[in-house]
Amino acid sequence: MRSPDAEVAVVGLGAFGAASLWQLAEAGVSVIGLDRYEPGHGYGSSHGGTRMFRTACLEHPDLVPLARRSGQLWQELSARAGETLFAPTGGVLIGPRDGHVVAGTLAAARQHDLAVEVWDAATLGARLPRHAGLAAHHVAVWEPAAGLIPPEAAVRAAVRVAAELGAQVRTGTRVLTIELVDGGAFVHTTTDRIAVRQVVVAAGAWLPGLVPGLAVRVLRVPITWFRPADPSATGYDLAAVPVFIRELDDGACLWGHGAHTGGELKLGLEDVGTAMRTMDPDGDDRRVTPADWRELTDRLAVALPGLAPEPSRAAVCMYPLTPDRQFLLGRPGRDPRLVVAGGDSGHGFKHAAGVGEVVADLVRRRAPRVPVAFMHPDRW
Ligand SMILES: Cc1cc2nc3c(=O)[nH]c(=O)nc-3n(C[C@H](O)[C@H](O)[C@H](O)COP(=O)(O)OP(=O)(O)OC[C@H]3O[C@@H](n4cnc5c(N)ncnc54)[C@H](O)[C@@H]3O)c2cc1C
Structure with a gap:
């Protein structure tokens, strides 16, 4: 592969992708974030003004550590962005x-x-x-501990903070295909071919179109x-x-x-x-x-x-x-060039900040600090 344009590309800057971009930039990784629309848009899964935050996750007890960590990270993002991104309501x-x-x-x-x-x-x-x-x-x-997060504002804040930390952000850019090659990947957009070592695909409802074979x-x-x-x-x-x-x-x-x-x-x-x-x-x-x-x-x-x-x-x-309503978070086929973060099954926003941190850990080949095995994309 030719010399990369960045270490990592994040495809999709909704809840999971914006948080991944922020956490990768925070960790000092050279990263490009791409989205076909503008952050905070209303065409995916992260619009509608509010999202519930809970830590007693009825969907799976192993989500609790991710929810707790996300709660801390939402506070961190609020402080960095100078915005209130969490309203405690119980x-x-x-x-x-x-x-x-x-x-x-x-x-x-x-x-x-x-x-x-x-x-x-x-x-x-x-x-x-x-x-x-x-x-x-x-x-x-x-x-x-429950409350509300404003999703559009939180996504915009994560992308903005990531950019301040050095992430490149390309909005209005549709990714057509992801080509995995020796030593990395080419991300083909409507106008460009971007060379990276790893790709994080966080394309929400469009994920199966970019990474075939996922159960969504x-x-x-x-x-x-x-x-x-x-x-x-x-x-x-x-x-x-x-x-x-x-x-x-x-x-x-x-x-x-x-x-x-x-x-x-x-x-x-x-x-x-x-x-x-x-x-x-x-x-x-x-x-x-x-x-x-x-x-x-x-x-x-x-x-x-x-x-x-x-x-x-x-x-x-x-x-x-997904069939078990848990997320898809990890490397399909254990591929060292690819991480997916998606399949949110309707309960992912509260966890997005923590998902971003897990993605940054996976990209840097570190063990995530919360349980994630039950979300592995190859679990079926
Ligand atoms: C009605 C409703 C209520 C919900 N309530 C809650 C709640 O109360 N609490 C909670 O925790 N969760 C809730 N959720 C779930 C939560 O909103 C989702 O888990 C979260 O928004 C998923 O984010 P995402 O990043 O996976 O997807 P998205 O936010 O949709 O992001 C995907 C991004 O990828 C981009 N993209 C896709 N394809 C391409 C491409 N080819 N090229 C470039 N960019 C691309 C899209 O433009 C989009 O920006 C709710 C969901 C819904 C629908």
């Missing part, structure tokens, strides 16, 4: 006592000795009375914002409805939080319905229609009543979903 995980939300959260909290409180349905009803339709077998786990399917996920039906109603703000995930008795999961800015609650639905269908990230399935929120509003009428029957705003986001 968060509540609600559901049937033996359901996956409560059981998963408690398993993670117990394994890592996290500070959480367990409330019975009566206590939840008294503390957060907007959550209605509760039954005696419902339980809530209150996590004081892309789901279309509507995001919706609601106002109270009575415009003069109070008690729908973040204090009254802090970040939550709520498993309902039919197995569907509501998620969201109270009014943060602009008087709107952000609410969504998981694990149910036709709105979450597979989509082509380059296709045109981004128009949001009433069919996208009907199943949500039917359930809100019982679980969080008092809201307008139609959302005030809506958008489409994407989950690149």
Whole structure:
């Protein structure tokens, strides 16, 4: 290979890629970051104004160290960027006592000795009375460390700080292919061929198009914002409805939080319905229609009543979903030229800062300081 343009190229500057760029630059690695759009754009998986941060990760107890480390790194990024990138709100995980939300959260909290409180349905009803339709077998786990991260601002901050540390940033640059060659790789863009020793591919929903053979399917996920039906109603703000995930008795999961800015609650639905269908990230399935929120509003009428029957705003986001809903983080085929960071499966933003640090460790052939084996891209 000819002499490289940089040691590493990071393809994709969304949550995972921006954090990887920052952490590589922080470690003194010569790095080029590439994205087809501008940081903080609304076409991938990192838009919509807010992302929940939790450390009692119901998705896998081994995610807890990554979440904790990410929490520290988000604070570090806030300080470096001179911006507030974390709003502490506390968060509540609600559901049937033996359901996956409560059981998963408690398993993670117990394994890592996290500070959480367990409330019975009566206590939840008294503390957060907007959550209605509760039954005696419902339980809530209150996590004081939970909060909100502004994703667009966090991505922009990571890219900006990386650039200040010496990273090259090329936005508006679409990568067409990645060619692995002896001793490195060529990253082919629409205008250029960039020679590097290693490539980090953090292309979100577009990852399978750049690194074939990865187990990812892309789901279309509507995001919706609601106002109270009575415009003069109070008690729908973040204090009254802090970040939550709520498993309902039919197995569907509501998620969201109270009014943060602009008087709107952000609410969504998981694990149910036709709105979450597979989509082509380059296709045109981004128009949001009433069919996208009907199943949500039917359930809100019982679980969080008092809201307008139609959302005030809506958008489409994407989950690149893996079969076990864990990320893809590591070297496919143990290839020394390639690292992938993706397959976020809808719960990755909180971890992105820590993922960036893991990527920087992998690139420098150091052992990551948090467990990552369960996220290896070759695990199937
Ligand atoms: C509705 C919704 C709610 C969510 N809520 C939460 C939450 O509360 N908490 C949480 O932790 N997580 C949450 N998530 C998940 C979280 O947002 C994702 O894990 C995270 O945004 C994934 O980031 P990413 O970097 O993998 O992908 P992206 O942010 O999509 O980044 C991929 C980047 O790659 C670029 N790219 C792709 N192809 C190319 C190419 N060929 N050339 C150049 N650039 C390219 C894209 O332009 C994009 O910028 C949610 C996700 C959704 C959709």
